[in-house]
Amino acid sequence: MEEENRDQPRGHSSRQYNLLVFVNVVAFCFNVVITFLPSGVIGKSNEEVSNQYETIITPAGWAFGPIWAIIFILEAAFVIWQCLPTARGNPWILGIGFWFAAACILQGCWGIAFAAEKIVASAVLLLGIAASLAFACSELTKLRKSAEAPELSWGRYVVVWLPLGLHGGWTLAAGLVNVSLAVYVEGASAQAQLVVAAVSLGIAAVGGxxxxxxxxxxxxxxxxxxxxxxxxxxxxxxxxxxEDTAQALEYTSVALAIVLALAALFKPHPCGPAKADIDNRTLLTQAIPR
Structure with missing residues (x-):
């Protein structure tokens, strides 16, 4: 009979964990293959479609390469790490469940739809990616705040929390841009595009x-x-x-970016010992005579 990892939460068998890891690996590989297919294999490249249908809130081209490179490298580390024997039954992986795999599968489908210029469908898929990653991040937070919260070292933060957070935040912003793109493609007026853009900026800021x-x-x-x-x-x-509208969008977007950056930098990080260890230390401290 196969012995289960001590850190593995009750109710999760080794077979369930292996299935989760297998699905994560397959889904990630599917996303990587679709993303890095040569231009023209399944349609136009992302850059070609973006340039063809530019919206009033399309991000500058220099923003895409660096963040996607970081996301894919970190998520590759996440996928490799969960395959290692030392990670078997890890509660952080189990806590995420199939949300990461769902995001990868949806992103691969998004790549196919976007290359085929199915803009409305791609917007729906990208919002689905953002939602999947939001659920994954929410599960991590709930686990960290729970009475059974496991230890979170900086190493595990880098391979689990960091890639999912970056991917989730970026796809939220990209998903809202994709919605604006769909509105533009469907022939909405310039004023309607402006309203959608303003609402999108607000949603992105609140989400951040x-x-x-x-x-x-x-x-x-x-x-x-x-x-x-x-x-x-x-x-x-x-x-x-x-010019006036452009300046208003410019100042608003940059100001919101600064606010979010400051909010992120001055909030406490989640790294720390397991909740049980904290509780034990508290009990020991209270038991020491003064």
């Missing part, structure tokens, strides 16, 4: 602030990165809506 309060600084910083790139790329707005 909520994430920072839930100990997901990386999520908030990723949203801030997106807002900064939007604010510094207002050439399309100047052409469609004039």
């Amino acid at each position: 602030l909520v994430a920072s309060r839930q100990m997901h600084a990386a999520y908030s910083l990723a949203v801030a990165w997106g807002l900064l790139a939007i604010g510094l790329n207002q050439a399309t707005t100047r052409e469609r809506l004039g």
Whole structure:
């Protein structure tokens, strides 16, 4: 009979854990293959489609490469780590459940839809990715705040919390941009596009602030990165809506980015010992005569 890992929460068998890891690996590989297929294999590249249908809140091109590189590298480390014997039954992996795999599968499907210029479908898929990662981050927070909270070292933070937070925050910002893109493609007026853009900026800011309060600084910083790139790329707005509107969007986006960055930097990080260890130390301290 196979012995289960001591750190593995009750109710989760070794077979269930192996299935979860297998699905995570397959889903991540699917996403990587679709993402890095040569241009033209399944349609146009992301850059070609973005340039063809630029919106008034499309982020500057320089914002995409660095953050996606960091996300894919960290998520590769996350997938490799959970395959190691030392990670078997780890509560952080079990806590995330299948939300990470769902995000990877949806992102692969998004890549296919976007390359085929199915803009509305791609917007729905990208919001699905953002929602899946938001649920994953929420599960991590709930586990960290629970009475059975396991230890969270900086190493585990880097391979678990950091990639999911960055991916979640970036896809929230990108998903809202994709919605604006769908509105533009469907022939909405310039004023309607402006309303959608303003609402999108507000939703992104609120999402980033909520994430920072839930100990997901990386999520908030990723949203801030997106807002900064939007604010510094207002050439399309100047052409469609004039200088005043472009300046308003620029100042608003940059200001929100600064607020989110500060909120992320001044919130407590989630790293620390297991909750049981903290409780034991408290009991020992109280038992010492004074």
